[in-house]
Amino acid sequence: MTQQATRELRPDGKLRLPPGQHLTTGWPVLHYGSVPRIDLDSWRFHVWGLVEEEKSFTWEQFAALRKTTEFNDIHCVTTWSKYDNTWEGVPFSALLEQINLKPEAKYAMLHSYGGYTTNVPLADLMREQVMFATRHDGEELSKEHGWPLRMVIPHLYFWKSAKWIGGIQFLDRDKPGFWETYGYHIYGDPWREERYS
Numbered sequence: 677m678t679q680q681a682t683r684e685l686r687p688d689g690k691l692r693l694p695p696g697q698h699l700t701t702g703w704p705v706l707h708y709g710s711v712p713r714i715d716l717d718s719w720r721f722h723v724w725g726l727v728e729e730e731k732s733f734t735w736e737q738f739a740a741l742r743k744t745t746e747f748n749d750i751h752c753v754t755t756w757s758k759y760d761n762t763w764e765g766v767p768f769s770a771l772l773e774q775i776n777l778k779p780e781a782k783y784a785m786l787h788s789y790g791g792y793t794t795n796v797p798l799a800d801l802m803r804e805q806v807m808f809a810t811r812h813d814g815e816e817l818s819k820e821h822g823w824p825l826r827m828v829i830p831h832l833y834f835w836k837s838a839k840w841i842g843g844i845q846f847l848d849r850d851k852p853g854f855w856e857t858y859g860y861h862i863y864g865d866p867w868r869e870e871r872y873s
């Protein structure tokens with residue numbers, strides 16, 4: 677990587693490459709455990725916790741929600757970053773339009789098929805680029821990268837971007853998810869190097 681590439685600034689004035697990160701070519705596959713077996717006919721997306729009514733979407737219903745395309749960089753806590761990802765999917769705001777949050781809802785726990793969980797503040801999910809992605813760089817997500825649906829939260833370390841996501845639980849307080857209980861930072865801002873706590 678050239679000096680130029682490491683010093684590039686983003687429009688908001690932050691370094692494009694967060695401290696302690698290096699650029700990778702290709703796209704590493706990283707997860708705990710094995711790839712869950714998912715069948716679209718029985719797939720459901722559940723919303724529960726601090727909502728007026730719990731809700732459950734079939735694949736057909738979820739896939740019919742409003743879609744967007746986003747272009748961004750991803751940063752794994754193990755120090756690789758991958759620039760220039762095009763994601764297509766359902767923005768978090770489109771899910772919000774389908775549910776009524778209780779006013780006490782301030783945090784979320786993302787739940788994945790296979791048992792993985794990760795916690796994110798609601799305000800972070802409401803940022804513009806956050807989405808439930810179904811496609812990456814023009815192709816359907818591979819099983820290893822989270823098919824049929826993965827979260828993409830580009831402003832936090834990539835462990836917050838739950839693959840095989842199957843539900844969201846809304847909470848009034850922050851609670852550690854899977855990696856967070858094993859010492860990963862509760863929030864995970866790459867520009868502050870919030871890797872471990």
Ligand SMILES: Nc1nc2c(c(=O)[nH]1)N[C@H]1C(S)=C(S)[C@@H](COP(=O)(O)O)O[C@H]1N2
Nearest residue numbers: 705706707708752788792821835837838839
């Ligand atoms: N369900 C699930 N999602 C997960 C993980 C996991 O173990 N299980 N690992 C996280 C971590 S640590 C990273 S870096 C990214 C890796 O995504 P990728 O394999 O598509 O690069 O997925 C995140 N999402």
Ligand SMILES: [Mo]
Nearest residue numbers: 752753754835
């Ligand atoms: Mo990671």
